[in-house]
Amino acid sequence: MENMGAAGPNNDILDEIFNRTINSKSIFLNRDVLRNDYIPDHILFRDDQISQFGSILAPILRGNKPSNIFLYGKTGTGKTVVARYVTKKLYERVLKLNLNIKFLYINTRLASTQYKMLVELGAQLDISLPFTGLSLSEAASRIFEKMKRDSINTIIILDEIDYIVKNYDDNILYEFTRVNNELLNGNFISIIGISNDLKFKEYLDPRVLSGLSEEEMVFPPYTVDELEAILTDRIRAAFRPGVVSESAVKLCASLAASEHGDARRAVDLLRVAGELAEREGSDVVDTDHITKASRSIERDRTYEVIRSLPLHGKLILAAVLAAPEDINTGRLYSNYTSMARSLGIEPLTQRRISGILSELDVLGVVNAPVVSNGRFGRSKRVKLVVPREVVSRALQEDELISSILK
Numbered sequence: 290m291e292n293m294g295a296a297g298p299n300n301d302i303l304d305e306i307f308n309r310t311i312n313s314k315s316i317f318l319n320r321d322v323l324r325n326d327y328i329p330d331h332i333l334f335r336d337d338q339i340s341q342f343g344s345i346l347a348p349i350l351r352g353n354k355p356s357n358i359f360l361y362g363k364t365g366t367g368k369t370v371v372a373r374y375v376t377k378k379l380y381e382r383v384l385k386l387n388l389n390i391k392f393l394y395i396n397t398r399l400a401s402t403q404y405k406m407l408v409e410l411g412a413q414l415d416i417s418l419p420f421t422g423l424s425l426s427e428a429a430s431r432i433f434e435k436m437k438r439d440s441i442n443t444i445i446i447l448d449e450i451d452y453i454v455k456n457y458d459d460n461i462l463y464e465f466t467r468v469n470n471e472l473l474n475g476n477f478i479s480i481i482g483i484s485n486d487l488k489f490k491e492y493l494d495p496r497v498l499s500g501l502s503e504e505e506m507v508f509p510p511y512t513v514d515e516l517e518a519i520l521t522d523r524i525r526a527a528f529r530p531g532v533v534s535e536s537a538v539k540l541c542a543s544l545a546a547s548e549h550g551d552a553r554r555a556v557d558l559l560r561v562a563g564e565l566a567e568r569e570g571s572d573v574v575d576t577d578h579i580t581k582a583s584r585s586i587e588r589d590r591t592y593e594v595i596r597s598l599p600l601h602g603k604l605i606l607a608a609v610l611a612a613p614e615d616i617n618t619g620r621l622y623s624n625y626t627s628m629a630r631s632l633g634i635e636p637l638t639q640r641r642i643s644g645i646l647s648e649l650d651v652l653g654v655v656n657a658p659v660v661s662n663g664r665f666g667r668s669k670r671v672k673l674v675v676p677r678e679v680v681s682r683a684l685q686e687d688e689l690i691s692s693i694l695k
């Protein structure tokens with residue numbers, strides 16, 4: 290057996306990689322500015338939203354309750370970054386004025402269940418809720434008790450709020466919207482809901498909807514030119530001068546605008562392309578790197594989205610996968626129902642499944658019927674819009690689901 294010795298070819302390869310890394314200058318100045326949670330110094334093209342949002346929240350500095358607000362817009366239109374930027378600035382004032390106001394932030398998709406959402410919100414208020422054992426309303430009451438006891442006013446940002454509502458229900462929002470009138474003893478909670486789905490309102494009970502959407506703001510997609518400007522600004526902070534070619538920036542902007550002007554996709558493409566270039570030992574980022582990055586992001590994203598779906602989302606997707614090409618919604622629902630039953634799982638109602646399908650549509654996994662009032666449209670068809678192989682691989686990771694795929 291050759292190639293096995295400590296000084297064999299394997300070792301040479303590593304030596305070369307390590308030496309190259311030590312000897313070459315990184316193409317990056319600061320790769321952190323390409324991270325998803327980075328809040329840039331300049332938020333471009335969003336002056337109107339920033340000032341509107343700031344004006345709605347400003348009364349809090351005089352001790353008045355701001356209206357609840359809904360922010361809508363497709364992914365990558367700057368909702369999260371604007372909300373975080375404005376609340377960060379506001380919080381600096383709150384500290385200066387010594388006001389007892391807390392800002393809580395939670396991404397409901399990452400929290401994944403309504404209960405975990407509450408546990409995390411509780412943690413941000415320094416109370417620890419048990420991981421199981423309480424009902425939702427008990428857990429919520431403990432949070433409200435704490436706010437009352439410490440006389441805290443709160444602003445709660447519920448990011449990607451559509452996730453929790455479509456995959457579960459709006460009970461938790463109901464708790465939050467009705468609480469002001471009762472439990473809080475003069476303190477207030479203002480809710481900032483952020484949704485990637487404009488049709489999301491159809492899933493809310495009218496009581497919850499009217500409570501939550503006292504004010505609404507819409508974030509339009511960016512144009513290609515706007516994306517190019519956002520990228521150029523970010524490149525200046527992220528890369529050494531001259532690393533990213535002009536044609537790479539243009540390609541990046543146009544790929545990110547191909548569905549709707551999505552700044553997240555633009556920044557992700559740039560980050561992955563930069564990493565690819567660095568790994569190749571290239572000292573420029575060119576169109577090739579952007580193209581490769583685009584392919585790899587698309588696959589990873591689909592895979593991650595599917596892997597992190599709740600059980601019924603995976604089940605309905607397994608039913609779509611089992612269908613030959615596209616499938617009628619009624620048929621799909623009955624296939625889903627029998628799959629669920631075969632696993633001893635109680636199927637969800639057609640209305641809930643319709644919500645989940647619409648979420649999968651928003652996530653770009655399937656093409657699903659337009660929903661109205663959460664019901665199936667008439668004789669609409671559902672089909673996969675991502676590679677079957679990726680869907681199947683991601684679903685296989687779930688033991689329960691993989692047992693029915695075979």
Ligand SMILES: Nc1ncnc2c1ncn2[C@@H]1O[C@H](COP(=O)(O)OP(=O)(O)O)[C@@H](O)[C@H]1O
Nearest residue numbers: 332333364365366367368369370519552553556
């Ligand atoms: N107007 C903007 N100026 C600079 N960067 C932006 C702007 N809008 C979005 N971004 C960047 O694009 C990415 C996605 O934005 P984000 O606010 O998370 O979008 P959304 O919450 O609408 O999906 C983030 O990296 C963010 O920093």
Ligand SMILES: [Mg+2]
Nearest residue numbers: 368369370448
């Ligand atoms: Mg967001």
